[in-house]
Amino acid sequence: PALKSSRQGWANADLAIYGRPLETWTATVRMDQSPFFGSYQPGMYATCNVIGHSWIPDGAYSQRIVSYAQGSNPNEVVITFQATEGAV
Secondary structure, eight states: OHHHHHHHHHHHHHHHHHOOOOOEEEEEEETTSSSOTTSOOTTOEEEEEEOSOSSSOSEEEEEEEEEEEEOSSTTEEEEEEEOOTTOO
């Protein structure tokens, strides 16, 4: 019983220190326009130019690429970004 509560205490402390929510953004981009597909990889930072979004102010935002996947059209890719603190 004491060991269980000790483990829970460590888990609670880890959550208190590191347990921030992860916010992600996605963008659908064409693969045949600059920057061309293959010139960026997960882990790299990319600048996203946001224009006309409903709640994100227009501007350029540097975000870390987490992953990418095939878009709904053959010439598109959907990039998932990890939103960086203070981006908006």
